[in-house]
Amino acid sequence: MFTPDIAGKAKVIEFPITGIEESISVAANILKEVGPRLVISIERCGGAANGKYLNMVCRDITDYTARIDCLFRDVGNTIGIGDGGNEIGMGNLAEEVKRCRTLTPEPAITRVNKLIIASVSNWGAYGLIAALSIKVKQNLLPGIEWEKR
Secondary structure, eight states, rough: OTTTTHHHOEEEEEEOOOHHHHHHHHHHHHHHHHHHHHHEEESBBBBTTTTTTTTTOOOOOOGGGOOOOGGSSSSSSSEEEEEOOTTTTTGHHHHHHOOOOSOOOOOOEEEEEEEEOOOOOHHHHHHHHHHHHHHHTSOSSOOHHHHOO
């Protein structure tokens, strides 16, 4: 049975939409304060080779995007989950993404230790949670009622 206790205890940390230097500083401070053993990104835009943050159809969304990919620079264990090529982690397969006509021609360059690719990013996240559920022998997946809330 799913227990939403963890969700109720989650701490939201604001990451400002700002330039690269300040974003690097903010990321360093967050990592120092929190000390995560694992950082996971689900459907979060990462910077492309040109330094811009682009959506799946290459529209520039830099002015509206927090550079949270800075959090993935100095952490040992990272997971990225994406579906369009512009997400954090797709740097692992950037050249392959460029060759795929249905994905963005300008992929994100941020790399991760483990990349989960799904036709819908949320489904990839559910797959990860299902795998963790098997590992810990407890259903960690949210139910329909929890999702509705």
